[in-house]
Amino acid sequence: MTTLIESQARPTGGTASNRSLRWMRDNLFSSPVNTAITLVCGYLIWQVLSTILSWTVFDASFAATKDACENISGACWAYVHQNARFILFGTFPEDEQWRSVLAIAMLISGVLISTNRRFWSVGLLVGWLVGLVVLYFVLAGGVLGLERVDTAHWGGLTLTLLLAVVGIGFAAPLALMLALGRRSEMPFVKVICVVVIEVFRGVPLISVLIMASVMFPLFLPEGVTVNKLLRAQVGIIFFQAAYLAEVFRGGMQAIPSGQYEAADSLGLSYWQKMGKIILPQALRLVIPPTMSTFISLLKDTSLVVIIGLFDLLATTKSAINDPAWRQQFLEGYVFIALIFFIMCFFLSRYSLKLDRDLKQGMSH
């Protein structure tokens, strides 16, 4: 705390030091109450920061083996060294691990490319569809001499990213249909869409996943089985579609009725009106809330651990249950918390930036 203030107060040339002093007076010490708050906050930050830093860095052992962790009070990062492979890729065969790495790289670069507005086009959509098919064969194998890997062995970060990206990819079109249906003038279509949306929004995701894992098999004709991963994925898609549908509907409602009337008076058909006039404007409005839906989807994929899929959280949890590493539970959770944090933080920053850009674009 003191070092923080000193470093800011240290004179670094006439005006600059005056400016920083004035800034400090205005923002930190403007009144006795404010000064007290600053001191308390500074103390709190110091306490938390010093605890975290000494655990993660100063008192920690960075050696690659566990022997070095005998007499230390901080983190034993050997845990991450030893278990990273399992946490990140699950039980994917060790010789074929490059395929997991390739899949993660494909998913992340796909998301990164899609975040750049210059690439937004139909080509990107086609690229995604082709990419997902390629991705499936990279992971599942069975072609071009690749060894076949059962979906039960897909795990870790690969699975988390796969569930989230495929989830949002398929949820979006479904959500669009549901949103259009809910805004439709046909009462029966409307009722069905309202029921689907409200049922999925009214129940927790975990119940949808339980339903997908125990009830879904009963729905299928005898002898037909669908694997667990696909069932969970379908559950996630429907759940997200319901939320996304409401986001899309909000966008459509925000378009002034003059736009609808103008399109009607030009004699456009329903699909022309929606496809060429309403949706391009509405979807643009809802990009930021769509992003936050994607972020919550990314976090929610961790729930599949409850129905026994090996996502990032599940692999960490089972690595912790290894008796040799019983004491290192914190390291494992901190490691993946950091992974989740980086992904979600990047996405939320990106969505803020996008929001600003779009607002600027509209005011011109």
Add this chain to the structure above:
Amino acid sequence: MTQNQTNQAAANPVMTLLYDKTVRSIIYQILVFGGVFLMGWYLVNNTLTNLEQQDIATGFGFLEKEAAFGISESLIQYTPESSYGRALVVGVLNTLKVSITGIILATILGTFIGIGLVSKNWLLRFLGKTYIETFRNIPLLLQLFFWYSVVTNAFPSPRNALNPIDGVFLTNRGLYLPVPAENPVWTAVLIALVAGIAGFFLLRKWALKRLEATGEVFPYLSVGLGVIVAVPLLTWLVSGAPTELNTPELTGFNFSGGLNMSPEFFTLLLGLTVYTATYIAEIVRSGIQSVPKGQNEAATSLGLKPSWVMRLIILPQALRVIIPPMTNQYLNLTKNSSLAVAIGYPDLVSISNTTMNQTGQAVEAVVIFMSIYLSISLLISLFMNWYNKRMALVER
């Protein structure tokens, strides 16, 4: 319309009908209905065949049967000999218990952080933002696992319990708190409290009526709050002011007496509170910032007292922005409490899960817990609609 076109239309009545908007709409709907009906029939048929094939009973008869599994904590009398129906009631009550406590705590924590976010103090704002970014960007389930590990692994055994405040003990078997010793007086105090709250609303009604009729101001808020505090307090004093506490004490390997929060309940409550507070803080912040400065200035220049400005001008406008998303967060917290199943707190989903594993009647169990969650959601959204209508700006 010219004669020619009329003739064409008359010559081709089927086409005319097909281009009619109403007819089209009916045809579409019949198609959709048919599709949905066939799909539903197909699914139900498959399910029935499968159930028959696997020899699984159908119907809700199992609710009467003996559950034969223990539940670690329950608000009502429950033993393994009780029925499945009773077990599910225990689950619902446990869900409500953790949700309601969580909602109260998250609102308090979130409001404080939200106010911190609009503070003039930079360090406080920074602290608030860091809190929000940290806990919002990590999945709730991961946080729950984390806290649960900390509580069960890093907390000491009851013998070496942490004792931060006199009478409060933190152990790996949960949290122990002192509570007032059992005494019929407390029931009376509770009744007095309810009576006090009812008195407050009656007073408010009367005061507002008088204000409209005569223009005289009656300070119903301070008097009313006084009534709410005074009535139970008097009841307590009159009945002898019992102060005896039931404090937890170490007997053998564990504590007895006092209020025990199991590690599962404690973890779930902590996780839900910390996570939901991040969202509530943002809502409170945007609510406060949504009221333009001019409103405050205008009200002050009209000569209203600061407390009246807050109550009559600022709060009603801020609450209009705050309440709808806040209700949504309360609903989310209730739904998120279903993550209890992952750490072993016996909530509704967890007990339904056990029930379906034991009886095999997955369809019925899923239907039961889904409809309970749905009815909670529906009740809350009905309330929201009512509230929005009441609070909506009346535009002339």
